[in-house]
Amino acid sequence: MILYIHGFGSSGQGGKAEKFRRYFRDRGIPFIAPSLSYVPELAMTTLEELIGSYEKVSLIGSSLGGYYATYLAQKYNLSAVLINPAVDSSKSLAYATEKLGEAPNYYDESYFSWQPSHLKMLEAYRLQEPPPQHYFVMLQSGDSVLDYHDALAKYPQSRLLIEEGGSHSFEGIEQHFLEIEEFLCE
Numbered sequence: 001m002i003l004y005i006h007g008f009g010s011s012g013q014g015g016k017a018e019k020f021r022r023y024f025r026d027r028g029i030p031f032i033a034p035s036l037s038y039v040p041e042l043a044m045t046t047l048e049e050l051i052g053s054y055e056k057v058s059l060i061g062s063s064l065g066g067y068y069a070t071y072l073a074q075k076y077n078l079s080a081v082l083i084n085p086a087v088d089s090s091k092s093l094a095y096a097t098e099k100l101g102e103a104p105n106y107y108d109e110s111y112f113s114w115q116p117s118h119l120k121m122l123e124a125y126r127l128q129e130p131p132p133q134h135y136f137v138m139l140q141s142g143d144s145v146l147d148y149h150d151a152l153a154k155y156p157q158s159r160l161l162i163e164e165g166g167s168h169s170f171e172g173i174e175q176h177f178l179e180i181e182e183f184l185c186e
Contacts, residue, residue, distance in 0.1 A: 001030045001031070001032060001054040001056065001057050002020075002024055002029060002030065002031045002032075002057075002058050002059075002184055003031075003032055003033075003034075003047070003050055003058070003059050003060070004020055004021075004031065004032070004033035004059075004060045004061075004062075005059060005060065005061040005062070005065030005066075005068050005069050005072075006033065006035070006036065006062060006064075006065050007062045007065050007066075007086075008038075008063060008064040008103070009038070009103055009104050009105050009106045009112075010063075010065075010106050011035040011105070011106075011107035012032075012033035012034045012035040012036070013033075013035065013107055014107060015169070016062055016083070016169060016173060017033040019173065019174055019177075020033065020060065020177075021033060023174070023177045023181075024181075027181065029185070030054075034046060034047075038103070038112050038114065038118070039118060039121070040118055040121035040122050040124075040125070041121050043068065044068065044071075044125065047072060048072070051076055051078075057076070057078055058078060058079045058080070058081075058184035058185070059072060059073055059078055059079070059080040059081070060080070060081045060083070060180065060184070061080060061081070061082050061083065061085060062083040062084065062085075062169075062170070063083070063084055063085065063086050063145070063146065063168065064086050065083075066080075066082035066083060066084070066085025066086060067085060067086040067087070067122070067125065068125065069081075069082055069085070070085065070125075070130050071125040071126075071127060073130075074127055074130060074131060074134065077134075078134065079134060079135075079136075079184050079186075080134055080136070081135075081138065081180050081183060082135055082136070082137045082138065082151070082155070083138045083170050083173065084138070084139055084140060084145075084146055084148065084151070084168055084169075085137065085151055086146060087146070087151055087153075087154045088126065088150070102114070130154065130155060130158070132155065132157035132158040132159075133158075134158075135155055135158040135159065136158065136160075136161070136179075136180070137151055137155045137159065137160050137161070138161045138170060138173075139152070139160070139161070139162045139163070140163045140164075140165065140166025140167060140168075140170055140171065141162065141165060141166065142164070142166040142167050143166065143167060143168045144167065144168060145168040146168065148162070159183070161179075
C-alpha cells in the first residue's frame with residue numbers, strides 16, 4: 001500500500017494526489033490519499049491507524065506531509081518519498097497563526113483555525129537526524145514556500161533529486177513516477 005500524505009491546507013483530493021492515484025491505479029498498486037485533519041495529533045492518529053491496517057506500507061509526503069512521513073518512516077521502518085518537505089513545520093507554519101489564526105483550505109477555499117497549540121503538537125514529530133536509507137528527497141529550487149537548502153541540510157545522505165526552478169507543488173512530478181515507484185516498491 002502506498003500512503004500519500006498531503007501538505008498543509010491541502011487534501012487527499014489535491015492535484016498531486018490525483019496524479020499519483022491515477023498512476024498507481026493504472027499500475028495495479030494499492031494507493032490511498034486520505035484527507036487529514038489540520039490538527040497535527042488527529043492527522044497523526046489517522047496515519048498511524050492506516051499504517052497499522054496494512055501489511056506493507058510505503059509513504060509519499062509533500063510539504064507538511066513530508067514532515068509527517070519523515071517521522072512515520074523512522075518509527076515504523078518504512079520507505080518514504082519526500083516532495084519539497086517541510087523540515088521544521090513548527091517554524092515554517094508560524095505565519096498561519098499570525099493571520100488571526102485563520103489558514104486557507106486549498107481544496108474548497110474555506111478557512112480553518114490554526115492555533116499556537118497546533119505548532120506545539122508538530123514539535124513532537126521532529127527528528128534531529130533522520131536515517132538516510134529511508135528517504136528519497138525530491139526538491140525544486142524554485143519553491144517559494146520552503147527553502148530547499150533546509151531539506152538538503154536535513155537529509156544530506158539520503159537519495160536526492162534536485163531540480164532547478166519549479167515550485168512548491170513540484171512541477172512535472174509525473175516525469176518521476178517510475179523512479180518513485182521503484183524506490184517505494186523495491
